[in-house]
Amino acid sequence: MEPYQSTTPFGRRSLTLAHLATQVAASSRPPERVVHKWQIFRTICTARPRLGLSERALSVLNALLTFHPETALSGDDDLIVFPSNQQLALRAHGMPASTLRRHLSALVDAGLIIRRDSPNGKRYARKGRGGEIELAFGFELSPLVVRAEEFELFAAEIEADARALKLARERITICRRDIAKMIAAGVEEGVPTRRGGQGPADWQEVHAGFRAIVEGIPRSATCAELEPIAETLSQLADDIVSLLKDHIKTQNLSANESHSGRHIQSSNPDPLIELEPSLRKGGGARAEPEQQTPRMPEGSYPLGMVLQACPDIADYAKTGISNWRDFLATAAVVRPMLGISPSAWEEAQRVMGEVQAAVVVACILERSAAINSAGGYLRGLTVRAAAGEFSLGPILMAQINSKLRDQKRRA
Known part of the structure; x- marks a missing residue:
């Protein structure tokens, strides 16, 4: 008597037309087709978004593939593996049984494997007198051979x-x-x-x-x-x-x-002094070539943290921002672009300090789309700072946390 291969799943699991279509396609697989099981697995990993599978479902598929003794999956082989849930869970890095069953169902629904359930739902193989497997009950891997080209197309489109x-x-x-x-x-x-x-x-x-x-x-x-x-x-x-x-x-x-010759630009490399005359020593006096690098006031925040919270200001730097002097020069370039008047800028510097006022400008740049009047916003913060009601820390931390959340969403 010829063995009968099961079509429907054991127990309360239902059979859908999609499941049946996968079985029909698997039964007509060309015997000469051969795929490398780990290559097709990597292709499926790339095509995962198109297949609607999670990473943990793929880890279960990886575990199932380890139970097939050969590296090649061919169309004329018996591609049924029959591990117990306990052994399968161990190879899936200790996945709980309920989670394992859920991801096995997801693989079946996605058409990557086929259930071949025994009469009692157990997974096993029946061997003949010569020791060869005559009939096996478990999970059939033949859809991986049949749909190999489809998976490669999905992966190519995603790439x-x-x-x-x-x-x-x-x-x-x-x-x-x-x-x-x-x-x-x-x-x-x-x-x-x-x-x-x-x-x-x-x-x-x-x-x-x-x-x-x-x-x-x-x-x-x-x-x-x-x-x-x-x-x-x-x-x-x-x-x-x-x-x-x-x-x-x-x-x-x-x-x-x-006939005046070439236009010669100012050789003064300090854009902060050129753009902000109010920052020169002695009012209108010419600044000395050698000046100390500005430092943040005690109890303030490191430059790296400020740039993490306000990365957009670096786009306006001539040669990058590696110290506070570069930061101040870049803030002086950004300030007029935002429409902040010289008087509002000078008042903010007087009340907050030169560096903290520049950090506030960087924060305003970062949120410029949500601020109608950058000059009025800066004046308001200046008034709060004069009354001792303004702190830079919460603003920086809020922007850093917002960017971290954005990075997680993209990931």
């Missing part, structure tokens, strides 16, 4: 999507850096915009538009969401480059017409 997403993020990062530094250069050099304004007022408008785009980037974005943003930033970067090039050409023409 392509991941690459496109990575390229879009890289493009956005480069555009953000370029735009921020070009805006800073335009403000420092007093480059007029095409609307004819002189520097700060119009550059504030450009910077506000730039920050609005940046703040509109979703926390967990898809490639379809990021590509239009990348295109918008690229166009903005091209417009600013064109604006700066036109200014350079105008300067060169003016220099040639007046």
Whole structure:
């Protein structure tokens, strides 16, 4: 008598048409097809999002594969493994029995394995007189052979999507850096915009538009969401480059017409002194070339912590931020872009101190999309600081925690 292979699961488990379709496909697998079980497992791991499986379900599949003695899975082999729940749980790193059953059901529903249950639901194999297995009850792995090409297609699509997403993020990062530094250069050099304004007022408008785009980037974005943003930033970067090039050409023409030679920029490397005359020693007196690096007041926070809370300010630094002097110089560049008036800035420095006022500006930059008036916001914080009601620590910690939560969501 020919052995009869079970089709329906034991006990209360139901049979669905999807389960039956998987069994039909497995029964028609080509005998010449061979797949490497660990290669197909890695492919399934990559295709996991398309299959709707969890990482723990894949760990159960990994454990099932270890019970098949051969590395190759071929279409003409008997691909049924029959471990007990106890042995299977051990190879799944001690997974509880209830969790194991749930993930086995998920693998069956996803069409990766087939249940071949015995009359009493136990898993075992019946051997013939020669010792070979005649009939086995357990989990059949043949869908891995039948659907190998489908899994490879899923994996290729996911890898392509991941690459496109990575390229879009890289493009956005480069555009953000370029735009921020070009805006800073335009403000420092007093480059007029095409609307004819002189520097700060119009550059504030450009910077506000730039920050609005940046703040509109979703926390967990898809490639379809990021590509239009990348295109918008690229166009903005091209417009600013064109604006700066036109200014350079105008300067060169003016220099040639007046026979005054090349335009020579100030050799003073200290952008903080150039942009903030109020910070010079002795009012309008020229600053000494050698100045001590500013230090945070006692009881304040390290530079690394500030940059972790406010990373966007680094986009505006000429050569990066490695010390407090670089930080102060960059804050001086950002301050006019945010529309903070010199009087509000000087008052904040007087009340809070030079460095803490710069840290507040970095915090305002980080939340610029949610702040209608950066100057008014800074004045309000200055009043609170004068009354002893303002502390920088909670602001920094709130921003650090927010960014950590964003990183976890992306992960």
